[in-house]
Amino acid sequence: MLYSRRFSAFLPLDTFTASTVIGIVLVPKIKFLPVLVQILICLVLVVSIYYMLYVGNLLLIICLGRSEVNVVLCRRWKERMLAALEETAVDQPIADYVERAAEIHVRLSRPEAVKSTLVSLMESERNALLGLRQENEKLRSGMLLSSIAKNLANRWRSSERIALRESRIIDDPVYGCVALDEKLSTVLAHPLLQRLNRVRQLSFSYAQFPSSTHSRLSHCLGVAKNADLALGGIFDRGQYYVLGENSPREFPEEILRSRKAIIQKAKLVAILHDLGHGPFGHALDNYVGFVDPGKPSQKPDKIYTAQYIQQSFTAVQNRTGL
Numbered sequence: 001m002l003y004s005r006r007f008s009a010f011l012p013l014d015t016f017t018a019s020t021v022i023g024i025v026l027v028p029k030i031k032f033l034p035v036l037v038q039i040l041i042c043l044v045l046v047v048s049i050y051y052m053l054y055v056g057n058l059l060l061i062i063c064l065g066r067s068e069v070n071v072v073l074c075r076r077w078k079e080r081m082l083a084a085l086e087e088t089a090v091d092q093p094i095a096d097y098v099e100r101a102a103e104i105h106v107r108l109s110r111p112e113a114v115k116s117t118l119v120s121l122m123e124s125e126r127n128a129l130l131g132l133r134q135e136n137e138k139l140r141s142g143m144l145l146s147s148i149a150k151n152l153a154n155r156w157r158s159s160e161r162i163a164l165r166e167s168r169i170i171d172d173p174v175y176g177c178v179a180l181d182e183k184l185s186t187v188l189a190h191p192l193l194q195r196l197n198r199v200r201q202l203s204f205s206y207a208q209f210p211s212s213t214h215s216r217l218s219h220c221l222g223v224a225k226n227a228d229l230a231l232g233g234i235f236d237r238g239q240y241y242v243l244g245e246n247s248p249r250e251f252p253e254e255i256l257r258s259r260k261a262i263i264q265k266a267k268l269v270a271i272l273h274d275l276g277h278g279p280f281g282h283a284l285d286n287y288v289g290f291v292d293p294g295k296p297s298q299k300p301d302k303i304y305t306a307q308y309i310q311q312s313f314t315a316v317q318n319r320t321g322l
Contacts (some may be wrong), residue, residue, distance in 0.1 A: 028238040031115050050101065066087060088198070105178040118261045136258065152191070157315055158311070162186065162315055162316060163180050163186075164183070164185075164186050164320070165181060165185035165187065165188075165189050166182060166188045166320070167179075167181045167182050167184050167185055168180050171223060172218070172221060172222060174222060174224065175222055175225040175226075177223060177269060178221045178222075179228075180224075180267075181264065182320075183264070183320040183321070184224075184264070184267060184271065185266065185270060186316060186319065187271060187272075187313075187316055187320065187322070188271060190313070190316060191313075192275060192312055192313075193217065193220075193271065193272075193275065193309055195196050196216035196217040196218070196220065196274060196275070196277065197215050197216075197217040197218075198215065198279075199215060199217075199277055199278075199279055199280075199281065200213065200214075200215060200216070200279070200280070201214050201215060201216050201218070201219045202214075203279065203281040204280070204281050204283055216274045216277055216281070219272060219274065220271050220272075220274055221271070221275065223270040223271075223273065224267040224270040224271050226270075227263070227266040227267055227269075227270045228263055228266070228267055229232045231259075231262065231263045231266055232263065233257045234249070235256065235263075235286060238250060238256065239251065264322075265322070268322055272305065272309060272313075273305070274301065274305070274309055275303065275304070275305045275308050275309065276300070276301040276303065276304025276307070277301045277304075277307035278300070278301065280302075282301075285297070285299070285300055285301070285322055
């Protein structure tokens with residue numbers, strides 16, 4: 001009775017019968033107790049013995065009847081598939097049956113799909129972690145000031161890593177406000193231009209005139225403001241003079257329509273015109289061979305300005321479109 005080969009249908013009935021018989025046999029031994037207590041004990045014993053026998057029966061089935069279970073499962077699986085095929089009407093397409101088979105297949109293969117998805121996600125996370133570790137090792141190995149400066153400078157060599165800055169208005173003690181749009185603000189943020197903020201415009205003259213301490217950068221911004229004012233006045237008049245002619249000429253319509261772009265380019269040239277200046281301006285131009293150590297150049301700042309723009313401003317130019 002404990003190990004029934006009819007485990008699929010008669011297992012609950014067998015265990016319930018056995019537990020009931022055992023409960024009836026044990027009841028006379030506790031007849032000296034009150035009736036309600038006897039009934040309660042009987043119910044507890046019946047339920048406990050029922051579940052014990054049920055679990056024991058299942059364990060026996062798993063241990064001794066595994067092959068038989070596999071046979072029964074295979075038979076029931078075939079019966080279910082055949083039943084699904086029989087339910088499909090003759091006038092219906094075979095796609096209905098295929099769809100049902102596909103649903104069953106998905107249910108059976110879903111754990112494998114979940115497993116492959118998790119493996120893929122774990123692999124990508126592992127690769128990302130490996131990349132972060134390699135980047136960390138690079139940073140740890142290059143913590144010298146020169147390495148940090150090189151890493152920061154290289155950020156400006158790729159247009160993808162350059163973000164457009166917001167338009168801004170800079171207060172100037174001489175010209176009031178200098179307005180810069182997003183593109184000019186991005187150019188002004190370049191490290192080579194910010195370097196000019198630490199270069200004195202009038203070199204060593206501050207030793208005699210203490211107030212002459214403004215930088216090359218403030219000078220460039222003042223030139224940009226003057227270019228804006230000059231071109232704005234010319235466009236407002238709408239006329240220009242040609243050498244040798246007494247009367248002015250009118251601007252063509254396409255020039256007037258390009259007013260904003262022309263003024264923007266003029267301000268850009270004004271901001272960049274002193275880009276190549278050395279640490280002390282023109283004070284050392286005649287004594288130090290910046291370009292050629294043996295031959296001091298008269299205007300090394302012009303040479304370096306052209307080199308800096310060609311070598312270091314390509315990414316900014318591509319990002320801003322100037």
